[in-house]
Amino acid sequence: LYYYINNQFIPADQAAVSVKDLALQRGYGVFDFFKTINGEAQFLDEHLNRFFNSAQHLRLPVAYSKEALKAIIAELMQQNNMADSGIRITLTGGASESGYAIATPNLIITQQAMQFNHQLAGKGFRLITYQHQRQLPFAKTTDYIMGIWLQPLIQQQHADEILYHQNGWITETPRANFFIVTKDQKIITTKNNILQGITRNRIINIAQNEFEVEERDIHLNELPDAAESFITSTTKQLMPVSQIDEIMIGKGTTGEISKWLFNQLVFHVKI
Ligand code: PMP
Numbered sequence: 001l002y003y004y005i006n007n008q009f010i011p012a013d014q015a016a017v018s019v020k021d022l023a024l025q026r027g028y029g030v031f032d033f034f035k036t037i038n039g040e041a042q043f044l045d046e047h048l049n050r051f052f053n054s055a056q057h058l059r060l061p062v063a064y065s066k067e068a069l070k071a072i073i074a075e076l077m078q079q080n081n082m083a084d085s086g087i088r089i090t091l092t093g094g095a096s097e098s099g100y101a102i103a104t105p106n107l108i109i110t111q112q113a114m115q116f117n118h119q120l121a122g123k124g125f126r127l128i129t130y131q132h133q134r135q136l137p138f139a140k141t142t143d144y145i146m147g148i149w150l151q152p153l154i155q156q157q158h159a160d161e162i163l164y165h166q167n168g169w170i171t172e173t174p175r176a177n178f179f180i181v182t183k184d185q186k187i188i189t190t191k192n193n194i195l196q197g198i199t200r201n202r203i204i205n206i207a208q209n210e211f212e213v214e215e216r217d218i219h220l221n222e223l224p225d226a227a228e229s230f231i232t233s234t235t236k237q238l239m240p241v242s243q244i245d246e247i248m249i250g251k252g253t254t255g256e257i258s259k260w261l262f263n264q265l266v267f268h269v270k271i
Contacts, residue, residue: 002079004072004109009079017106022093026100029142030054031090034198035116035234039083041073042234046198048089050140055091057139060105062091076109086114086235090142117237120262124242124254125160125231128153129220132164133171137193147174161231163244166193168220173231176239179203180218180249181228181257191215199232199265206264211257223247228255238262 001012023029032051035042048066055062064072073087088110094103130153132146150162163178164171171193172178177200179189187207189200207213223229229241229249238261240254 001111002076003111004076004107006107009076012110015108015110017092017108018095020095020097020099021106022096022099022103023090023106023142024092025096026093027141027143027145028058028093028102029090030058030060030139031088031142032140033086033088033234035114036077036082036085036087036111037116039077041077041087043198043202044070044073046201050196050198051089051091054139054141055105057136058141059102060091060093062105062107064107072109076111080111082111082113084113084115085111087111092142114235116235116266118266120254120259121239122254124229124240124249124252126158126243127161127163127173127231127241127245128157128159129165129170129245130162131166133166133193134164134195137171137195140195144174150174165220170218170220172197176231176233176236178218179230179232180222180226181255183225183227185227185257186212186214187257188214188216188218190218192217197232197234199234199237202265203232203238203261206261210260220244223249226250228258230258230261238265 002009003012003015005015032047034044034047048069090108092106094105096103161173163173170178170190177197181187204213223244224247227250231239240258242249242252
């Protein structure tokens, strides 16, 4: 298995950056993550565009053009020869002498074998709400402190994931975007103070052909009236949500619109 760090393809077990790196010392870095299916990178342009945006947002220079990154990714995929995988591009704050000033960013590209569901999950996720706003939400930063810190709470409550909100206004989960479907078949997704998920954009584009789609703030008090709910991400694709705190969503079973959107997303077909 090979990784790529700063102009070098290197065996995974030898890949390293300085312990002085600002990502390690202060949590300062960005990344993006996309999947490969049958050896083909999925939505690579969208992920690279977001990667450059995240880097710019954190004032981290990227010493590579988009085309150069594509060539590196293609070569890494050839060397590792994995059909289905996740590829992560990380850009760190670099080895900082002062421990605070941004230095020369390290670019790290890693690949891991991964399988993605071809079937919609039979049982929806149970979410528990938690008041929190991600820092610099438009950037895909390496900071998942709150999401990881809340893992014991998820286990205690026999839930699957957290749903962040601010004063009752829902944003996203720690690693996915949030949607509801209303009883009159409107598809609504949160708009502000979130990471613009690539899967979210795909779902919006797919849904727009058949349904009314709204991007706007969603309040927790709208949940009892929702017919369906789901979250979206590169890894989870589309995951139905059956319960949020004590509120059962719809009939508590996976809704027809969620099923249709999943099939469109994963197979590009109408079922
Ligand atoms: N929000 C956050 C905070 C995330 O980390 C992710 C996962 N990248 C998402 C949303 C979903 O984005 P995507 O569909 O691009 O994976």
